[in-house]
């Protein structure tokens with residue numbers, strides 16, 4: 001097997017990748033800061049166009065069965081509706097497919113990995129990961145892309161000085177496309193940033209107040225313009241790598257989580273990190289069920305009742321335990337009481353974070369579906 005990572009370290013190609021093309025300035029929503037783009041992979045229209053096609057092309061999987069888009073569907077804010085993802089050979093992933101909403105702003109990538117901070121590097125995981133196999137790509141994929149005549153003009157425009165396609169080109173193009181998955185046109189945005197006082201209903205406005213109240217504490221972890229404290233952008237020199245245990249499990253009375261999903265602990269080995277995951281953005285959350293890192297909650301009502309209780313109670317079975325009593329649970333999940341009307345208001349507010357134009361934007365859609 002040929003190794004085609006060479007360009008990753010080649011200063012010549014690094015220079016070539018950005019030259020000669022007009023820099024692409026993304027059109028960001030009101031209230032959004034500029035996101036960081038790696039110096040060696042400036043955005044260009046050509047790379048975004050190439051990345052979009054590659055994202056949706058099943059050629060990326062070794063067996064032609066899957067593309068990135070198989071697990072990241074636009075109409076579900078780039079999630080897949082499954083509890084846990086399923087790879088191209090049928091292997092189950094331990095985790096739920098994440099929304100790619102505003103992924104360019106995430107301080108760290110995936111559910112619980114402080115070391116994964118660049119989209120270019122993250123893309124290698126679904127391509128080549130084998131625990132589980134996701135796309136199961138190998139170098140024959142590069143040959144197939146090069147042999148496909150529809151790619152020739154896209155490749156020439158995106159990487160005019162390259163003589164052969166390598167994985168560095170593929171991950172740069174994919175990342176350029178995923179950086180454009182920017183969502184900030186929900187009714188909440190029109191109300192908050194667009195000055196349209198009628199964009200939210202009274203129930204949604206009451207839910208907004210509750211969400212940002214000290215009683216519910218939601219905003220401490222799901223704060224800022226992206227509803228996640230784990231956000232980085234051009235004005236923050238260091239991104240916030242934050243992970244919390246929200247008391248979903250307590251299988252052994254000591255805060256234990258299911259063995260295939262131990263969260264941050266899997267990377268750090270520190271027992272205090274068991275069950276700590278990154279707070280996901282809540283933008284478009286109404287269309288990204290099921291919820292949590294393992295898809296173990298079906299509805300927003302179930303999620304809210306878990307926070308009200310201050311942790312989830314699992315009464316029986318192998319995962320039985322009371323998350324509210326977990327010694328590893330964050331102090332920001334103490335529990336609180338809501339009336340039925342208040343609970344409905346909070347859910348109405350969460351639903352107002354759906355950005356219909358993002359879910360249907362033709363520029364982000366599957367070109368193979370046309």
Ligand code: HEC
Nearest residue numbers: 067068071085086087093095096097098109110111126134
């Ligand atoms: C088999 C389903 C599957 C496929 C195929 C897949 N993903 Fe994912 N994706 C996931 C899952 C599951 C996660 C969460 C992984 C974790 O936490 O370990 C994820 C996470 C991500 C993230 C991190 C999002 C965040 O908020 O941190 C990005 C970016 C991403 N995927 C992009 C891609 C790209 C690009 C491709 C194609 C090269 C791809 N994915 C293919 C299932 C998939």
Ligand code: HEC
Nearest residue numbers: 216217218221244277278279280291292293303307330332
């Ligand atoms: C201590 C930090 C913290 C607080 C406080 C908090 N969350 Fe979360 N939230 C998280 C983390 C971490 C996750 C992911 C947990 C996991 O998968 O194990 C999460 C997951 C969620 C999800 C699932 C999203 C998805 O895509 O799967 C929703 C919805 C949610 N929180 C809403 C809320 C609401 C509403 C409140 C206030 C009542 C709240 N959160 C308070 C940290 C927090």
